[in-house]
Amino acid sequence: AQSVSQHNHHVILSEAASLELGCNYSYGGTVNLFWYVQYPGQHLQLLLKYFSGDPLVKGIKGFEAEFIKSKFSFNLRKPSVQWSDTAEYFCAVKRPNAGNMLTFGGGTRLMVKP
Amino acid sequence: GAGVSQTPSNKVTEKGKYVELRCDPISGHTALYWYRQSLGQGPEFLIYFQGTGAADDSGLPNDRFFAVRPEGSVSTLKIQRTERGDSAVYLCASSSRAKTSGPISSYNEQFFGPGTRLTVL
Numbered sequence: 078a079q080s081v082s083q084h085n086h087h088v089i090l091s092e093a094a095s096l097e098l099g100c101n102y103s104y105g106g107t108v109n110l111f112w113y114v115q116y117p118g119q120h121l122q123l124l125l126k127y128f129s130g131d132p133l134v135k136g137i138k139g140f141e142a143e144f145i146k147s148k149f150s151f152n153l154r155k156p157s158v159q160w161s162d163t164a165e166y167f168c169a170v171k172r173p174n175a176g177n178m179l180t181f182g183g184g185t186r187l188m189v190k191p
Numbered sequence: 192g193a194g195v196s197q198t199p200s201n202k203v204t205e206k207g208k209y210v211e212l213r214c215d216p217i218s219g220h221t222a223l224y225w226y227r228q229s230l231g232q233g234p235e236f237l238i239y240f241q242g243t244g245a246a247d248d249s250g251l252p253n254d255r256f257f258a259v260r261p262e263g264s265v266s267t268l269k270i271q272r273t274e275r276g277d278s279a280v281y282l283c284a285s286s287s288r289a290k291t292s293g294p295i296s297s298y299n300e301q302f303f304g305p306g307t308r309l310t311v312l
Contacts, residue, residue, distance in 0.1 A: 081233075083233075111300065113303075119305075120282075120303050120304060120305040120306060121234075121282070121284075121303040122303075123300050123301075123302070126300050167233050167234070169233075173297055176239070176246070176247045177222060177224075177239060177246070177247075177286070177297075177298045178224060178236040178239055178247060178250070179224075179226075179234070179236065179301060180236065181226075181233030181234045181235070182233050183231075183232055183233050184231075184232070184233050
């Protein structure tokens with residue numbers, strides 16, 4: 078079945094460590110890609126998005142993601158995490174030619190130890 | 192308020208009862224989406240509206256679920272004869288139309304509300 082996969086369900090890092098969260102999707106054709114974050118007790122917020130153009134996308138709070146079409150991947154990175162980055166991260170895919178809904182991965186729960 | 196709002200924030204009901212969940216999108220957003228998030232999982236698409244009409248309801252699990260958006264703004268998700276398996280957080284999102292040409296509607300990123308946590312006892 079077509080899907081979005083986030084391979085890491087739980088990640089624990091110390092402050093200042095580098096972060097990379099994996100996201101792979103199985104759709105062919107044109108895709109729009111997103112990373113959302115959900116901080117404890119808050120609603121989903123957009124971190125960054127890719128629609129077209131430069132495959133390296135920069136988002137808020139120092140996050141970036143790289144779209145690698147040949148690998149069907151859109152991994153999220155941050156060079157140095159902070160305790161305040163503790164949250165759950167969701168990758169999502171939209172296929173513009175197949176409706177406007179998002180298909181989400183299962184999420185990665187990140188804990189940053191101070 | 193500039194964001195998407197949802198009411199109630201929590202709803203506890205008994206098996207077999209009827210519930211309504213409300214979503215108030217960002218003003219001017221023509222597209223509205225409902226998702227359902229079960230514990231430990233990512234949100235799953237239910238239905239989305241372009242204006243007043245349901246453009247895609249392929250995610251609704253069965254005919255106990257129904258949603259309306261009669262004036263193209265506020266939407267209500269209705270669940271009949273609730274079951275324990277319906278317990279989840281129901282999320283609403285909205286988005287604005289992108290500036291594109293051609294017959295296919297394209298939309299910008301989706302903004303999410305805080306969700307309604309539904310518990311069916």
